Amino acid sequence: MLSYYRxxxxxxxxxxxxxxxxxxxxxEQIKLNHIIRKQPLQAAFVKTEEQYDCSFNLSRKFxxxxxxxxxxxxxNLKLLQFTISNLKKNNIISHAxxxxxxxxxxxxxxxxxxKEELSYLRVDTESGFNFSMLNNIPSKLCFDxxxxxxxxxxSDLWCAKEEYFIELLNRHYINKSKLxxxxxIYPPKNYSFNNEKDTDNIRVHFPELKGxxxxxxxxxxxxxxxxxxxxxxxxxxxxxxxxxxxFNVIVNCDxxxxxxxxxxxxxxxxxxxxxxxxxxxLPKIYQDNDICLRVVESGEDVNYFGKDIxxxxxxxxxxxxxxxxxxxxxxxxxDHILFGKIWNKKLKELIL
Numbered sequence: 001m002l003s004y005y006r007x008x009x010x011x012x013x014x015x016x017x018x019x020x021x022x023x024x025x026x027x028e029q030i031k032l033n034h035i036i037r038k039q040p041l042q043a044a045f046v047k048t049e050e051q052y053d054c055s056f057n058l059s060r061k062f063x064x065x066x067x068x069x070x071x072x073x074x075x076n077l078k079l080l081q082f083t084i085s086n087l088k089k090n091n092i093i094s095h096a097x098x099x100x101x102x103x104x105x106x107x108x109x110x111x112x113x114x115k116e117e118l119s120y121l122r123v124d125t126e127s128g129f130n131f132s133m134l135n136n137i138p139s140k141l142c143f144d145x146x147x148x149x150x151x152x153x154x155s156d157l158w159c160a161k162e163e164y165f166i167e168l169l170n171r172h173y174i175n176k177s178k179l180x181x182x183x184x185i186y187p188p189k190n191y192s193f194n195n196e197k198d199t200d201n202i203r204v205h206f207p208e209l210k211g212x213x214x215x216x217x218x219x220x221x222x223x224x225x226x227x228x229x230x231x232x233x234x235x236x237x238x239x240x241x242x243x244x245x246x247f248n249v250i251v252n253c254d255x256x257x258x259x260x261x262x263x264x265x266x267x268x269x270x271x272x273x274x275x276x277x278x279x280x281x282l283p284k285i286y287q288d289n290d291i292c293l294r295v296v297e298s299g300e301d302v303n304y305f306g307k308d309i310x311x312x313x314x315x316x317x318x319x320x321x322x323x324x325x326x327x328x329x330x331x332x333x334x335d336h337i338l339f340g341k342i343w344n345k346k347l348k349e350l351i352l
Contacts, residue, residue, distance in 0.1 A: 021055055029047070030048070031334050032046075057114065058119050059120075068096065068098075071083065087159060095166065095169075121141070123137060127283075128331065148268070150269050156193075164309040178271045179265060179302050180265075180302075181260030183304075185218060185312055186217050186313070186315070200316075218244045220239045224241075232340040233286075233344065255303075256304070258296055260304060264313075289339065
């Protein structure tokens with residue numbers, strides 16, 4: 001596997017406890033340099049060497065016998081407080097370690113996390129937002145600490161019931177799953193953050209659903225792929241049955257999948273490390289689809305467990321709260337081109 005498609009930190013020696021306060025990760029990545037818009041598409045990428053400067057504070061309550069929930073966030077302190085409160089209310093803290101990954105925040109995230117006696121990882125870099133590395137780095141730390149399961153958990157993802165969390169883990173273990181996910185629902189009004197009737201994500205991208213029509217409907221009901229000829233990505237993954245009834249038999253089920261949204265991933269950590277982790281050269285989008293397809297390509301199963309369990313996802317809430325958020329920037333474009341470059345020829349065989 002090419003060096004810029006896998007996390008180099010996985011090959012590094014264990015970070016000793018005395019180095020937790022200050023260590024760096026060097027990562028080779030590629031990004032789009034220029035493109036010639038003709039058929040067939042010609043795109044050139046340039047190789048870069050990026051540095052991630054880290055500081056890790058391990059909670060005294062951390063137990064390697066429990067799975068670790070990894071929550072990346074940048075600023076949005078009030079949202080993090082809301083999410084941690086939800087996890088505490090549903091007793092998730094007794095079932096899992098929590099690691100908050102602070103992505104270059106200016107707000108006092110660390111003060112809150114330490115007060116809550118959770119583990120805290122600060123990651124600073126000049127390369128900008130990289131969702132892949134924000135999950136890869138703490139995953140390696142967890143692996144070195146002896147954890148066998150990690151859960152990637154968006155900062156705008158909330159637990160509906162304690163028993164749903166327990167059941168998701170049970171199905172993951174019973175089925176010896178390498179990667180598992182679940183049904184995600186737009187939260188009901190009583191779970192609303194900042195008492196919003198409609199989120200910015202709904203107002204901007206789904207204005208026809210304003211007025212709360214989207215609440216208590218499917219946000220992610222498994223994957224569904226559509227043929228998009230002429231675009232940079234020839235087969236596009238979409239959220240199956242978005243805005244439909246959560247008890248629709250098509251989504252209220254357990255089944256194999258080709259992809260799971262990165263908002264909630266449950267990983268066999270040893271396998272995740274062996275696979276190379278999330279693609280560092282897909283910092284913003286498609287890294288969840290990319291790694292799911294690599295799981296399938298390796299001969300293992302990706303499992304969607306949605307039968308009578310669900311979680312709440314207030315989609316893109318964390319991103320829209322950031323003043324410099326731009327969904328259609330150059331990095332988004334680069335990720336589109338690169339994902340297509342990697343998978344366009346393979347996807348037809350995998351999907352059909």
